[in-house]
Structure formats: structure tokens, C-alpha cells
Amino acid sequence: MKVKGILSEEKVTLPQVREVLLGVESQRIAAEKEMSYEFRRSIEHANQLVKTSPEKSQALVAELLKLEKMKPEIAYRIANIMPRTRDELRAIYAKERFTLSLEELDAIVETVVSHF
Numbered sequence: 001m002k003v004k005g006i007l008s009e010e011k012v013t014l015p016q017v018r019e020v021l022l023g024v025e026s027q028r029i030a031a032e033k034e035m036s037y038e039f040r041r042s043i044e045h046a047n048q049l050v051k052t053s054p055e056k057s058q059a060l061v062a063e064l065l066k067l068e069k070m071k072p073e074i075a076y077r078i079a080n081i082m083p084r085t086r087d088e089l090r091a092i093y094a095k096e097r098f099t100l101s102l103e104e105l106d107a108i109v110e111t112v113v114s115h116f
Helices: 014-030 037-049 054-065 072-081 086-092 102-114
Strands: none
Touching: 014 037, 014 054, 054 072, 054 102, 072 086, 086 102
């Protein structure tokens, strides 16, 4: 399949991707079409890494975006990874030009834990 152009682009969380993949999988099963190796691996990857529901992940992103020093890219990364410790969170912020205080790190971790 050749892609001729991008029609639209939006950020989505991993649980949302999993939901879309499962929908496509059920359509292919109903149509008795073969699933490619890459498609099957994508579903396996999503199944292994998803830790919450699509609704909860979107709510988490919305809540994270209300915090200071939060970029949309980082909010989606946090929603995908769901870090539970300060160290995991620091790894996400490693490339940023600023550092977070302990209070800011704790606030983010508490927000993430509340959405499990």
C-alpha cells in the first residue's frame, strides 16, 4: 500500500491506538482477510504496554496539560508510559532544558497514579 499524502494528523495515546487496531482486526477477521506480520506485532505491542483505558488516558492528558511546564508531547508520553516514580518521570524530562522541583514531580506522579 502506498501513501500518497497525509490528510490529517493528531496526537493519540497508546490505549486509543490499541482500540483502533482491535477495531481493524475485527473488520479483517469478519472479511476473512489475512493480517500482516507487522499488524499482528503492532497489536501485541499495544496489548503489552497499555495500562489503562482510552477514556482514562485522555482524561490524564487533559489534567496534565493544566499543569505548569507541561507540553502536549510530554503529556502524551506520560500517558503512554504511566510512570510511577520520580526517576521514571525524570527520564521523560531528560531532554528538556529545565528541571522540575520535587513538588512538581510528586504532583505529576500523583496525577498519574490517580488515573490507573
